[in-house]
Amino acid sequence: MPLPTVNLDDRRFDDIVAQARQLIPQYCPEWTDHNTSDPGIALLEIFAWMTDLLLFRVNQVPDKMFVQFLDMIGVQLDPPRAAVAPVTFYLAAAPSEPLMIPAATEVATIRTEVTEAIVFSTEADLTIYPPQLKAAFTGNALGEATSVAHDLDRLGVLGHKIAVFSPEPVPGDAFYLCLEHDHSAHVLSLMLVCEVAGGAGVDPKEPPFVWEVWQGSLNRWATCTVEYDGTLAFNISGEVILRVPVMAEEEFFNVSGYWIRCRITSEQNYAGYKVSPDIESLKVEARGGSVSARHAVVVKGEVLGRSDGNPGQQFTLLSSPVLHLDASDVIVSEQTGEPNHTWTPVPDFAESGPGDYHFQLDHLSGQVTFGPALLQPDGTVYRFGAVPDKGASLKIKRYLYGGGVIGNVPSRAINVMKASIPYVARVINHAPAVGGRNAQTLEDAMMRVPHALRTRTRAVTADDYEYLAAQVDGVARARCITPHLSSAAGEVSFPGQIRALDVQPGQVSMVVLPRIEVPEGRIAPDQLILSAELRASVQASLDERRMVGTTLEVRSPQYFWVSVSALIRVPLGSPRTLHAEVQRSAMAALYRYLNPHLGGANGAGWAFGRPLYLSELYSLLRGVPGGDFVEEVQVFLSDPAHPETREPVGTQLLLPPQGVIVSDLHTVQVE
Structure with missing residues (x-):
């Protein structure tokens, strides 16, 4: 039970009146009428009421004293946190020499009559390098050994063409470009001269390919953002503008460099190429770059x-x-x-x-x-x-x-440069700013004091480790895998032959889910990667507090990518608009429910190790407005790196203690 509240003076109105009446014979023996109608008693009650008010104020410790008490035990109110957003600088022309945009460059939102401009400052130097194309190849990403090297020296020669894909394009065919230097976070322009209608059979609005870059330390290809495709999927001459994520040097086809590729996807029911498109000329230019900016x-x-x-x-x-x-x-x-x-x-x-x-x-x-x-x-x-x-x-x-929540501005809100920079034409944030938080309130600090006192300097229990790890900036949730959890999972074989972590006594294994900007739909795999910086921050924070003799390991969760295929029936005679609305609502419900950050029954994120049952998906889809009944639901385990492979799941999907569910691509049919 909680400790009782200490009252400096616990007397109330009735107590004060009774005490004063007892003192009347001592100080004024001639006063014999003690009825409430007596004027003296009326005055006594008035003064008792005023004294009661004073005592109430005495018993209320002022906020300033609370702040001093918190300071005495080493607890300070947390300052505000600044929102962070990636901002992209676009150049007026392609540079011929490396161009640097220094750190602390200020950009802002538009100032209006009612709101001041919100200023952001870049956190690091941004150097934009002119690209140099080193080599080009056509190959297959699914592992076929055949590849074709292209002679870049003959590009632009009249009558010379190179095929982007194989003569009869199939899923996995890819067009590889090797660059001399690292162009991470660059905006690149690919200026292509293509044969008109050379890629017959495709829908330019939904091209059957993706642009990707190689990320070596992660051993995977990451998707680029296509800002503009003026070639209409290699059907006419034009320009392709890409926003490139982090790149890494690697050797492919016996050539070392930084790689970009255009890969035909294996998604079903797309309008694929009948023949490979041909290009006659190719030039790569830098048009800008992205860097993180803080409010x-x-x-x-x-x-x-x-x-x-x-x-x-x-x-x-x-x-x-x-x-x-x-x-x-x-x-x-x-x-x-x-x-x-x-x-x-x-x-x-x-x-x-x-x-x-x-x-x-x-x-x-x-x-x-x-x-x-x-x-x-x-x-x-x-x-x-x-x-x-x-x-x-x-x-x-x-x-x-x-800092503060005011910095959580939407995408495309940061578009003003506080000072002109040579060769820079404009700036924009393509993603909203996230992470802004106001300063901690006194009430919140008072509620957290007991937990802070208990875990401020040491971590002993699993709850201590999870609480302290969650205090590290950038951590969304954390789970401590104890020997008890490890032994409870036993020798159970989970999907993909994955087993629970083997944690021995004296060992602590922390599973950390990084905080991200949660999209409405599918989360990109690279967003869930536990960065080396965040891992080191959690490790350093817990190393200072763990007990002597305890070994600590910080790792990423085991992600289980789930694809759901569902068939929903609507009443006969329903308009086509209802079909589309039911499909959108069902897809949104699935992406929201099967989400590591805001999924699950309580909306706080899919719990670590919580199984997924087929019955709960039926229940979820039955609640979609406009649907009559759910006829069929199927669950598949997928691999984002190999989207062509899917493993069906039965009535339940068991997860190890370090496992968490993430939505892959869902399919909902409405009939």
């Missing part, structure tokens, strides 16, 4: 003031709230004739000594505090951190301020 304004070289030489002195930054400080965000003290000192931020001064150049920052108020000096029991004064010399000028090298 923040960068301030550099702000002067705080001059030191008075006293311990515990404080300065206030001109702008707040301040976002998280990086290792390079330091304060420099300068004084004529003395060496400069660099001061680094620390969360508190508990481990700071007299020779440590540390400072503490209150992110919400922007207040900078240097180490205090405290009187010790033996009469000596101990300094928790060095003190800037008297007269020294203090300057912070850099900090960022901003």
